[in-house]
Amino acid sequence: MSEYIILSIFLFLGAFIAAAATVVGLLLGYRTKNTKNKMAPYECGMETIGNARIQFKVGYYLFALLFLVFDIEALFLFPVMMNFREIMAGHTALSPVIVIADLAIFMAILVSGLAYAWKKGILKWE
Amino acid sequence: MFVPSITNPVGDFVREMVPRLAEYLPASIQSDTLNSIVAFLVNALICVIAVCAVNIGSAPILIYMERKVCAHVQCRLGPMRLGWHGTIQTIADVLKMLFKEVYAPSGADKLMFYLAPLIVLIAPFIVCALIPFGRDLVVADVSMGIPLIIAVNGFGVLGILLGGWSSNNKYSLLGALRSGAQMISYEISFTMILLFVVMISGSTNLMSITLGQEGTISDWWIFKIPVLGIIAFILFFISSTAEMNRAPFDIAEAEQELTGGYHTEYNGTPFAMFYLAEYIALVTNSALATTCFLGGFLPPCIGVAFVDNYLNMVPGVVWFFAKVFFMIWCYMMVRWTFVRPRVDQLMDFEWKFLLPVNLVLLIAGAAYIVVCG
């Protein structure tokens, strides 16, 4: 448990250092008058046309979803993979053959998802 | 109920000293519980200071190193004027950064603009706390070290996305989205390689992964599994380079196209925080590669007792940092050697080459374990 107590200290440490640095920068930093040109978004000297928060194409959404699917898959595979050697050596109550068949089905279903996405041309970046 | 995890001689020294010092206090407030809590807090403080020293101290060194490596690759000398061979140059740069003006551009979402560097810096510090620097030098020896590293990597992506969106700049937003898409894509192969390491080492704890490589140099995971280890190491190298947004996979910051990517609008210390996070990520990724493949803090013994005795005399921390700096040097050489691919080539490379290869590697590793035990 103490590991996690220290880790939760570290959870705030990075944020704290960044906050402290920002405050130091605000205090020490050289100040100039906030003119319109200074505050304008940097676009190589051009005036910004319209809203900067433009709409993005759907490709990013699909990649985020693919990532989510594989992230969850990895999460499930971690405990299994960690004990894979033990199971194969027969040190556990589980039968190696059933576990292998099980994992093969699991992987095959996910790989077929990837193959489907590939076939539908989702993986192609336009 | 809980055990202070600082197990090195310094931690023991603190635990020994606190009760002795406590004897000078009035007897009414003395208690063993108080002593151990105080010792725990002092040890935690030492950990915090040590990790801060490693993280913040490494950034100027790495910036100097990067400029020198870059210069020598291109047959230049690099910084030479300030101090011996320009050694004070980076310190001067840091000072300059402190005195720059910090402001958000008009139309920026102020709260998120200043929050983004905070979120970006969370992950590197947690990862640094998980890495075993020596036989008894690890801040938090968590049993689920590797999944935790993958989990906190998400903070980096979030920070970059928020920073890019809040800046109210099209270049920033485009850079952030590209960067986010790239990072999440390569994070999958990063995860798959770490899954491979977890599978062959049979543990998710970074300390036991390191100790599993004890013995000679051929017991390191890179060499222990013939061929597959080296392939896994190369794939790890590629995907971690892309994870860190380093060149040649730095389309997010592509200066020629996007004027700097997600941190275009940042200046002064918040900008420095993005930079710091990038360099700490370089250290932590190299440390992860060292731990998972190159034997961590173990010396490169060759099996000859005479040589090994001398190698074992060097402390583990020295070996660890020697390997880490070797890895960092590799990352830098790659950065200045290869050209940047286009964004579509990059995504194709990940989804149509790296991920299938990773899956095949995982299956091959499983087959190796089944056949050879």
Added chain:
Amino acid sequence: MFPNLNLPGLQLPDLPLAFPMGGMDIAFYVVAAVMLFTAICTVAVKNILQSAVFLIFSFVATAILYLLLHAEFIALAQVMVYVGGVVIFVVFTILLTSHLGEDAFATKIPRVFAAFALSIAFVLVMVKCILPTPELASGAVSSPENYSGLEPIAMRLLGYGPDGFIIPFEVVSILLLMTLICAITVARKSKDEVEKEKAVQQ
């Protein structure tokens, strides 16, 4: 689990702080308060991307709550899937929408009341369901040592006995596949659109 790691640390007794509550209880209430506050901010903030940020903090606080219950793996899953996956996904999805950052969400008063009534009713139902649990009354930590470690989880996940979860484990992969196919079907351009675009380009 790790025989090499006999940590020669100093054993601390239970944190007997001089309160009616122990240290863990205080930690629980602090984290729960943070979680509730950020959760309220998530729904109350006008800008959806800001509410996504508060959602992160809420998820992290939930993960810490799981840790306090010694459910390490669940805490890890919370951070890995929700913070590292779902929130990023949500942010990408939000960036798909246009006109962000403008006050698009002016909620009308009656709606607020309806929402309050619904959520209070939900809380009551939850309390009614949770209170009869025997462990809750005794307050004892029922899970044995290393109950939520990766090893027992793997054994249960792959187990085909009466306490095994092998079927759910396989169903998870089918569920993920379904998600993927649905998203592709929704987001993909139909053939007509592709042909139209080609015609425009020519």
